[in-house]
Amino acid sequence: MSAQPAPVTRTLSQEQLHRYADASRDHNPIHVDPEFARATPFGGTIAHGMLVLATIGEMMFAACGDDWLSGGRLKVRFKAPARPGDTVAASATPSGERAWSVQCANERGEVLIEGRASIGGGS
Amino acid sequence: MTSSARTSIAALPRGHEIAPATFVLADAGVRAYLDAVGDANDYGGSVPPLAAVALGLAALQEQLYLPEGSLHTGQEVEHQQAIPLGAELTLTGRVAQRSERQGFVISVIEFEIAHAGATAIRARTTIMAPGAGA
Numbered sequence: 140m141s142a143q144p145a146p147v148t149r150t151l152s153q154e155q156l157h158r159y160a161d162a163s164r165d166h167n168p169i170h171v172d173p174e175f176a177r178a179t180p181f182g183g184t185i186a187h188g189m190l191v192l193a194t195i196g197e198m199m200f201a202a203c204g205d206d207w208l209s210g211g212r213l214k215v216r217f218k219a220p221a222r223p224g225d226t227v228a229a230s231a232t233p234s235g236e237r238a239w240s241v242q243c244a245n246e247r248g249e250v251l252i253e254g255r256a257s258i259g260g261g262s
Numbered sequence: 263m264t265s266s267a268r269t270s271i272a273a274l275p276r277g278h279e280i281a282p283a284t285f286v287l288a289d290a291g292v293r294a295y296l297d298a299v300g301d302a303n304d305y306g307g308s309v310p311p312l313a314a315v316a317l318g319l320a321a322l323q324e325q326l327y328l329p330e331g332s333l334h335t336g337q338e339v340e341h342q343q344a345i346p347l348g349a350e351l352t353l354t355g356r357v358a359q360r361s362e363r364q365g366f367v368i369s370v371i372e373f374e375i376a377h378a379g380a381t382a383i384r385a386r387t388t389i390m391a392p393g394a395g396a
Contacts, residue, residue: 149300158298162291164320167328179331188334189316193299196312200303208308208344216336 141258144202144231144239147194151186153223159190185220191251192217194229195241199256202231206258213241215254221245231256268327272367272391280355280373283321287314288348309345315385318375321353322387329391335368336388342381349377358386367393 153173160166165187168175176184192215200207221227226246231239238257244250287309295313296302303310315337345351355373362368368390375383 155298155300158294162294162298163316165316165323188337189312189319190299192337193301193310193312196310197299197301197303200305200310205306205308205344208305208311208341211311211341212339214336214338217334 141203141206141237143233144198144241144256146228146230147198147201148226148228149194150226151190151221151223153184156184156186156190156223159187163187163189165189181220181222183222185222186225188217188220188252191221191227191243194227194243195231195252195256198229198231199239199241203258210259212257213254214256215241215252217252219249219251221251227251268323268325270329270391271326271332271369271371271389272329272393274326274357274360274369276357276360278357280322280325280353280371283324283353284350285317285321285353286348286350287317287345291317292347307347309347309349311339311341311345311383314345314351314375314383315339318351318353318373318383318385319387322355322371322373328389332389332391334387335390336370336386338386340384342383345375345377345382351382352376362393365393366390 156170160171170187227243229243231241234240241256242250243252353375358372359370371387374381
């Protein structure tokens with residue numbers, strides 16, 4: 140199984156960041172403490188990079204099924220943070236045999252994550 | 263565990279070996295993860311690979327801490343085999359690369375997550391952390 144991955148879109152909330160912090164045991168205050176985060180260069184909380192990356196994982200599993208679980212490869216750079224209230228969209232463009240350029244962008248078109256996904260050593 | 267009991271990632275030299283750590287991703291933990299990320303896929307008794315990586319990163323942070331201002335700048339993951347729900351997982355890792363630039367230390371942590379004696383996931387996490395002088 141490996142169809143063209145369909146985009147996954149999600150709007151982030153502060154409550155979701157708290158739930159992800161609990162699930163991943165990552166309670167870094169930049170993600171969960173608005174008062175702390177206001178005093179940082181970000182000016183407010185930002186989403187965990189792995190939370191945003193999860194949209195790409197969700198998209199790839201939906202397209203590739205079990206092939207993604209045993210044989211999937213993902214290599215990305217986190218380029219910009221997502222914030223509560225942002226709507227983020229993961230998408231994929233074919234770039235070879237069972238390989239895709241992947242990215243996650245916000246509603247303003249800013250690329251937050253970009254990289255490559257493949258299955259079974261895809262080219 | 264407080265940060266004072268751990269070592270800053272910025273202080274770890276290239277080649278530093280992370281002590282093996284074990285953790286379990288049981289059904290409740292995976293459901294909490296899927297709920298938090300909003301993923302409605304049915305993984306059919308397997309652990310979503312990025313859930314295992316996220317919990318692996320948590321296990322790493324029981325041994326090292328990220329100084330204030332640290333950024334997760336890159337992630338690579340290879341899924342070698344599916345991980346069944348409830349499997350006891352063992353994480354081993356090391357500092358594969360370390361460089362300094364403009365007051366920041368850039369560390370690449372390479373780690374494997376294994377179950378039943380076989381590697382299930384290989385991952386490389388890049389962290390940019392303020393150096394001692396930053």
